[in-house]
Amino acid sequence: MARLGLIIPERRAFLGKAGTLTLSAAAVALLSGNEALAAQGKTATSHDIEILNTALGAEHQAIAAYQVGAESGLLTKPVLGVAVKFQSDHKEHADLLSKTVKKLGGKPAMAMKPADYKFPTDQLKSEKDVLRFAAGLEKGAISAYLGAVPLFGNKDLAKAAASILGNESMHWALLLQALGEPADPVAFVS
Amino acid sequence: MPTHVLARMLVSGALTVLAGAVPLAAAAADAPVAGDPVHGKAVYAMCMYCHGIDVTRVGPMHRGLFGRTAGTLPGYAYSAAMKKAGAKGLVWNAKTLDAYLTNPQKVVPGTKMLFGGIADAKTRADLIAYLAEATAVTPKAEAAPQ
Numbered sequence: 001m002a003r004l005g006l007i008i009p010e011r012r013a014f015l016g017k018a019g020t021l022t023l024s025a026a027a028v029a030l031l032s033g034n035e036a037l038a039a040q041g042k043t044a045t046s047h048d049i050e051i052l053n054t055a056l057g058a059e060h061q062a063i064a065a066y067q068v069g070a071e072s073g074l075l076t077k078p079v080l081g082v083a084v085k086f087q088s089d090h091k092e093h094a095d096l097l098s099k100t101v102k103k104l105g106g107k108p109a110m111a112m113k114p115a116d117y118k119f120p121t122d123q124l125k126s127e128k129d130v131l132r133f134a135a136g137l138e139k140g141a142i143s144a145y146l147g148a149v150p151l152f153g154n155k156d157l158a159k160a161a162a163s164i165l166g167n168e169s170m171h172w173a174l175l176l177q178a179l180g181e182p183a184d185p186v187a188f189v190s
Numbered sequence: 191m192p193t194h195v196l197a198r199m200l201v202s203g204a205l206t207v208l209a210g211a212v213p214l215a216a217a218a219a220d221a222p223v224a225g226d227p228v229h230g231k232a233v234y235a236m237c238m239y240c241h242g243i244d245v246t247r248v249g250p251m252h253r254g255l256f257g258r259t260a261g262t263l264p265g266y267a268y269s270a271a272m273k274k275a276g277a278k279g280l281v282w283n284a285k286t287l288d289a290y291l292t293n294p295q296k297v298v299p300g301t302k303m304l305f306g307g308i309a310d311a312k313t314r315a316d317l318i319a320y321l322a323e324a325t326a327v328t329p330k331a332e333a334a335p336q
């Protein structure tokens with residue numbers, strides 16, 4: 001099993017002053033989108049909310065999947081640390097998406113009960129199995145966000161979705177590297 | 191028989207044969223690409239982020255897909271667009287799936303399926319071939335996905 005060669009920064013390095021979360025410009029625009037959009041005379045569409053909720057549902061699933069992986073007892077300590085970090089990223093994605101849906105007047109999608117996801121836990125027998133499972137989910141997330149970005153009627157929402165897509169790609173690349181596979185297998189993701 | 195009558199018959203016969211051949215040629219051009227369900231299963235892996243054969247996740251399960259009216263799986267919150275498509279007569283089969291998987295938003299504008307589509311016809315055919323086998327309604331429950 002290949003070691004994860006990247007140094008994972010301490011979580012506090014991602015935090016701004018007094019423990020507050022530093023948001024990207026896209027996220028700030030997203031969360032303030034309602035007022036800004038209203039000022040521009042534009043509003044997010046109900047389809048935008050639907051797409052955001054579909055993405056939110058997928059993030060809930062990813063959070064649950066990483067929980068399964070973390071609790072499997074199959075991950076070595078450094079890999080477990082990375083899995084927890086990746087889960088943390090998905091929680092941030094979910095939090096942002098949820099707040100945005102509310103901001104736009106929608107009702108955020110709820111997470112399913114963990115057992116209802118019916119993850120193939122009986123097939124997870126080794127760390128490699130867990131990593132392969134996670135890599136498959138991250139690749140699916142990339143495809144989903146790639147499909148979502150052009151669907152948004154609002155460019156700020158599209159930009160934020162693209163930002164999340166970038167993070168999912170990082171996850172995929174690192175997981176592939178951990179599996180001993182090329183971290184950059186394709187020039188164009190799909 | 192006068193020569194001109196014979197010639198007319200021959201030409202008429204040739205035209206009849208040609209007329210019959212044109213629809214066949216058109217049908218051959220429109221004939222679905224034969225799919226490989228083994229490769230299709232590998233392709234389905236990308237769908238499993240949201241779907242399963244026997245599990246509804248972000249997207250509806252696929253058991254019983256073929257012959258199902260779009261937007262009608264009980265218990266799943268479809269988009270208004272998908273429900274409308276079903277109400278207008280969209281039923282899933284190899285042909286409609288091929289069109290939908292090429293460009294979901296084009297076939298069902300407003301669908302909440304987050305997927306840009308599969309451009310390659312052979313890949314779509316393989317996936318559809320796998321789905322045709324894997325989603326058949328049988329008494330035996332589907333095994334957990336890989």
